[in-house]
Amino acid sequence: MKYKHAVITTIYHSLAGMGMSAFSKEEIAKSIETPPKQEMGDYAFPCFMLAKVLRKTPSQIAQELSVTIHHEYIDRVKALGPYLNVFLDKEKTGEDLVTHVLSQKEKFGSLSIGSGQHVSIDLSSPNIAKPFSMGHLRSTVIGNALSNIMEKCGFVPVKINHLGDWGTQFGKLITAYKMWGTEEKVKAEPIKELLALYVRFHEEAEKTPKLEDEGRAWFKRLEDGDAVALSLWKWFRDESLKEFERIYQLMGMEFDSFNGESFYNDKMEHVVELLEEKKLLTESDGAMVVSLEEFGYPPCLIKKSDGATLYATRDLAAALYRKSTYDFAKALYVVGGEQSLHFKQVFHVLKKMGYHWSAEMHHIPFGMMLKDGKKMSTRKGKIVLLEEVLQEAIKLAAQNIEARNPNLADKEEVAKMVGVGAVIFHDLKNYRLNDVEFSLEDMLTFEGETGPYVQYTYARACSILRKGEISTGHACSYEAFKDDKAWAVLSLLMKFEEVMNSAYQHFDPSQIAKYIMDLAQAFNKYYGSVRILDEDEQQQSRLQLVQAVTIVLKEGLRLLGIKAPERM
Template identity: 65%
Template structure:
C-alpha cells in the first residue's frame, strides 16, 4: 500500500522523529489507535510506555511530543492528559484517499506480497449422489471468497473441488440400488432418487445389520475394480456432477480441478511405503496407524484391518500431489470444524514424513448451518436444498423489484444478482466459526444488515452519478462531518483486505461494505449532493469512490452489484 495515504504510518513517523529512532519500536506503533470519540482526534498515542523509559509523567511526555510535531498532513496535534491526539487535515487526507481510488479503481485495496506465489484452496467438496444442501453452502462461499481475497493479495490461486466420491457409503449406495433402485427413476430425477435410496438403506440397516456387511462388500468390490461396481459408481458420479454444475453456475463459482478422493486411489500405496520406510507405520488391532501420542493426538489410521484405505490416507496422498504439482506457498482446507482433529493428524504425519511444507497447510474451519437448532444430516433426511433456496430468493427479489421499480430493464438479471447475493451475504456476514440458524425470512429480508441493503446503496450511488451527468471526477476536498466519516472508511479498505486475508475471514469484508453502505445512506440523507456550488465536484467524486469500493468489496465476497434495482 502507498504509505503516503496511510496516515497511521505518517503519525508513527512523526512520533518516531520526536521520540528518537533508537527508542521507537514496532510495539509502540501498534499502540496507535483510533479514538472511539472523534472529539479526541482521528488517531491517538498513549505515552505510558515512554514514561517508564524517560522516567517522567506520561502527561509531560505527551505535551512535549505534541508540540514537536509539525506535519501538513495533520490539522493539529495536541496533548490530552497522557495521550497525543492527531487530527487529520481533512482536505489533504481526503484528496489523497479519494483521488487514489479514482485513479486505481478496482485495484484499490490490492497488495503485492503474494506475487509469484501460489495458494491452493480445497473447498465445497460435496459428496456425489447426495443433494447439494444448505450445509454445503458454507464451504463453497467461504472458500470462493477466500480465493478472491488471496488474489487481491497478489497470489495465484488453484481452486480444488475435492469431491467426496469414494468410501464405504458408495458400497452402501450400490447395495441400495441393487435391492430397490430403478434405472428409469434415476435417469428422470437423479439426485433425489439416489438420495431416497441412501436414506432408505440407513433406515433398513437399523433392523437388518447384515446390510452393513453387504455395503462394505460392495465397496471392497469397487476398490478391487469389479466391473459392475465401477460402472454404477461412474454413473452416480457423472449425474451428480451435472447437478452440482447447475448450482455452481447460479452462484457463479468455478474450480480449476475436480480431483475427488478417487483420484488418489493409485497414489496411496506410495504413501504407505514411505511411512513404512521411515518407521512410522505401526500395527494396532490388525490395522496400520501412525502414532501421534507425543503430539497429543489419537493415532492416524492409514489402513483398516480389512486393508481398506481411509480419508487420512487419501488426504496424505493429496497433500503430496498438490505440493509436487503446484509448489504452493499455502494450502487452505475450507472444511467444517468437526474435522479439526483429522487435519491436525494429516498435517503432523506429513511433517513427520520429512515434508517441511506441511507447516504451510492450514485448516480453515467453520460452524454449521442448523435447522431447528440441530445439525443438518443427509443420512437422517434433515436437509434444505440449496438450489431451492436460491430459486426462492430470486423469485422474492423479482417480486420486490416489480413492486418498487416495475419499469426496470433486465429485471430477471437484477433479481438473480439480488437473490443470490442475499443468500451469500447472509452466510458471509457472520464470522465463519459461528453456527447459522437457517431462516429463509432473515436471508431474504431486504432491509437491515443484508446483501440487498448493500446492493441498494450501490445502486442509489450509481443513480446519483447518472443524474449528475458527469463522467470525469476529481476530489479537491470537503470538510463536513458526513463526508469525513466516509473518507475515513474508504481509507480503511486496504487494511480490511489485509485483515480478512490474515484471519481467513471474509466476514471482515462483509461487515466493512455494510458499514460503508450505512455511512453513504446517512450522507445521502443529510447532504444535497447534486446542489450546484463549488463543492459539488468533490461530492460527486466521493460518491464515485464509494461505488468503486462497494463494488469491489462485494466482488471479493462473490456478489454482483446491480447499477439499478
C-alpha cells in the same frame, strides 16, 4: 494505510528526538488506536508504555509530544489525558485519497504479499449422489471468498473441489439401487431419487442390520474394479456433477480442479511406501499407524487391519500430489470444525516425513449450519436444499423489484444477483467459527445488515453518478470533505487496505462483509444529509467521493462472490 503510516513515522521521529529511539515503528503501530468518537480525532497514541522509561506521567508525555508532531497530512494534534490524539487534514487527505481510489479503480486495496505464488484451496466438496444442501454452502462461499482475498493479496489461487466420490456409502447406495431402485426413476430425477434410496437404506438397516454387510460387500467389489459396481458409481457421479454444475453456475463460481477422493486411489500405496521407508509406521491392534505422541495427538491411522486405507492416507496423497503439481506456498482446507484433529494429524505426519512446507498448510474451520438449533443430516433426510433456497431468494427479490421498480430493465438478471447475493452475504457476515442458524426469513430480509442493503446502496450511488457528470482535468475545491458525514465515509475508505490485510491474516471474509456494511451505512447517512448534486464549486469533489464509494462497494461485494447491479 498510507495516512496511518505517516502518523506512525511522525510519532517515531518525534520520540527519537526526545531520546526514545528504542521504540520501533512496529511497537508504535501496535499501540495506535482509533478513538471511539470522531470528534476525538482520527488516531490516538497512548503514552503509558513511555512513562517508565521517561520517568514522567503519560499525560505529561502526551503534552510534550503534541508540540513536536508535524506532517503535511496532519492538521493538528491534541493531548487528551494520557493520549496523543491526531487529527488529519480532511481537505488535503481527502483529495489525495479520492484521487488515488479513482486512479486505481478495482485495484485499490490490493496488496503484494503473495508475489505471484500459488495457494491451493480445498473448498465446497459436496458428496456425490447426495443433494447439494445448505450444509455445503459454508465451505463453498467461505472458500470462494478466501480465494478472491488471496488473489487480491498477490497470490494465484488454485480452487480444488475435492468431491466426496468414494467410500462405503457407495456400497450402500448400490445395494439400495439394486433392491428398490429403477433406471427410469433415477434418470428422471437423479439426485432426488438417489437421496430417497440412501435414506431408505438407513431406515431398513435399522430393522435389518445385515444390510450393512451387503453395503460393505458392494463397496469391496467397487474397490476391486467390478464392472457392474464401477458403471453404477460412474453413472451416479456424472449425474451428480451435472446437478452441482447448475448450482455453481447460479452462484457464479468456477473451480480449477474436480479431483475428488477417487482420484487418489492409485496414489495411496506410494504414501504407505514412503512412510515405511522413513520408518514411521508402527503396528497397533493389526492396523498401521504413525505415532504423534510427541505432539500430544493420538496416532494417525494409515491402514486398517483389513488393509484398507483411510482418509488420512488419502489426504497425505492429495497433499503430495498438490505440492508437486502446483508448488503451493500455502494450502488451505476449508472444512468444518469437526475435522480439526484429522488435519492436525495429517499436517504433523507430513512434518515427521520431513516436509517443511507442511508449516504453511492451514485448516480453515467453520461452524455448522443449523436448523432449529440442530445439525442438518442427509442420512435422516433432514436437509434444506441449497438450490431451493437460492430459487426462493431470487423469487422474493423479483417480487421486491416488481413492487419498487416495475420498469427496471434486466429484471430477471438483477433478481438473480440480489437473491443469490442475499444468501451468500447472510453466511459471510458471520465470523466463520460461529454456527449459523438457517432462517430463510432473515436471509431474505432486504433491510438491515443484508447483502441487498449493500447492493441497493451501490445502485443508489450509481444513480447519482448518472445524474451528475464528473468532469476530469478541472481543478476543484475539496472543502466539502470537512463535513463530518463526508469525513466518516473518507475515514472508512482509508481503512480498506488495512481490512484487506486483516482478512488475509485471519482467513476471515466476515471482515470484508462488516466493512462494506459500515461503508454503505456511512454513505447513506452522507446521502441523507448533503445535497450532492447542488451545482456549486463543491459538486465535483462530492461526485468524486460518490464514485470512490461505488468502486470500493463493488470490489468488496466481488471479494465475497456477490455481483453489484447498477440499477435496482
